[in-house]
Amino acid sequence: MNLSRPSYRRHRFPASRCFALLVALSPCLGQAAADDALKIGSKRFTESYILGELLTQAASPRGPAIHRAGLGNTGILHAALRTGAIDVYPEYSGTIAREILKLDGDPGLSEINRALAPQGLAASVSLGFNNSYALGVRADLAEKLGLRSISDLASHITLRLGLSQEFLARQDGWPGLSRRYGLASMVPIGLDHGLAYEALAGNRIDIIDTYSTDAKIARYRIRILADDRGFFPRYDTLLLHREETPARFPRQWQALSALEGRIDEQRMIRLNAAAENEGRSFAQAAALFFDEKGHSMPPRGFIETLFAPDLLRLSLEHLLLVFGSLAASIAVGVPLGVAAAKSHRLAQPIFALVGAIQTIPSLALLAFLIALIGSIGTLPAAIALFLYALLPIVRNTHAGLLGVGDGLRQAALALGLTPRDQLVFIELPLARPSILAGIKISAVINVGTATVAAFIGAGGYGERIASGLALNDNFLLLAGAIPAAALALLIQGLFELLERWSDPLRK
Secondary structure, X not given: OOOOOOOOHHHOOOHHHHHHHHHHHHHHOOOOOOOOOEEEEOOOOXXXXXXXXXXXXXXXXXXXXXXXOOOOOHHHHHHHHXXXXXXXXXXXXXXXXXXXXXXXXXXXXXXXXXXXXXHOEEXXXXXXXXXXXXXXXXXXXXXXXXXXXXXXXXXXXOOOEEEOHHHHHOOOOHHHHHHHHOXXXXXXXXXXXXXXXXXXXXXXXXXXXXXXXXXXXXHOOEEEEEOOOOOOOOOXXXXXXXXXXXXXXXXXXXXXXXXXXXOOHXXXXXXXXXXXXXXXXXXXXXXXXXXXXXOOOOOOOHHHHXXXXXXXXXXXXXXXHXXXXXXXXXHHHHHHHHHHHHOHHXXXXXXXXXXXXXXXXXXXXXXXXXXXXXXXXXXHHHHHHHHHOHHHHHHHHHHHHHOXXXXXXXXXXHOOOOHHHHHHXXXXXXXXXXXXXXXXXXXXXXXXXXXXXXXXXXXXXXXXXXXXXXXOOHHHHHHHHHHHHHHXXXXXXXXXXXXXXXXXXXX
């Protein structure tokens, strides 16, 4: 009879293989596409979502086209375009000139394209409307204080400003505007654009940044302050794209080129209102451009929103993000925990590293990873989740191994077991409940953190949350938050059962 111990080496699954598996599975996501598909991006606000859907619907009859929706701010979209993660997205001439190219004044399209050429990018196909930045104030307050223009704010510096984070950071936003109008003594707070209107209506702030085609201006009775010193440039809506895109996708590009000059301000306001005021999805709002009659939409109920057709796709995307990154975290975290337990010299550097990673804000880490690997979507999101999941696994592995009594180790030495055999056959099995507890914590944390991944196009339940924020739609927010919470509870329950099974004392 062969009493030799089974080999465990062949069953190891290193981190590199976990990442390889994750990358291999990523095309299964509904958001991934074949190489011949035109990839259309959009920012995380209503009008950009709708334009992204409109471009996708226009191009799809001519060839494959997918919409990578709500990827974030200008910096993320610009980086995604340069790396080839997307091929085109709707942008505004003023944003291209001031924010991307850092050009002064109000340059024309030819000057913009000369500056874009070294980046391998181009701008073309003016859609036909100007969507300028503006400052808005409640109409009743404007009437009371006699506010007509931005210059009037200099006499009312105690007014409360709630401005979007992007507007606060852009040179064609608050930094430049406050200098031009002498408003440096006013201190704005950062507020998500989708929430600013409710805060304004609730009298929690007095002034917000808005867009001239925003459908909520009339709904919330907002007065637009005149830009009497001409600070804001024109924001004509263009297609910003890679230079190769028209030649690479000639049929789809022909369809997009046919949109030139066909969307005026009033039509864009109508499409925005369909999403923000009438409860239509972004795709349904975009479809109104092609069928202006449309169909009357009954108000969406919560159950209908929760169990919408995209629920299965979002669930699969979320599960892939959570468990793909968790597998890599286990493959790396357990050995790190073992190393920390076996060497006091390594323990503190390991704990310092994984602890420091945990303190990095998720959006900052995602932005750094996008710049580092030149990609958006599943891969940077999975790497971020992998890093965030390390700390509980490392800590609990370390604690579990230290909890193994010295008597057992001495008995193992007396039996002639090597240090490796002690670890594999005695210490790790005894530490298993503690290790599983750490893995459970990481899995539950990953479920919540994975919702942020939607902001860089990785999908999952966060896609609904991002759209809900853009629309200030509580039903849509809950339709993303509740499945995420339910998944976290389910995973926690499954790990509780696994812990109970693995710990003889709890059976």
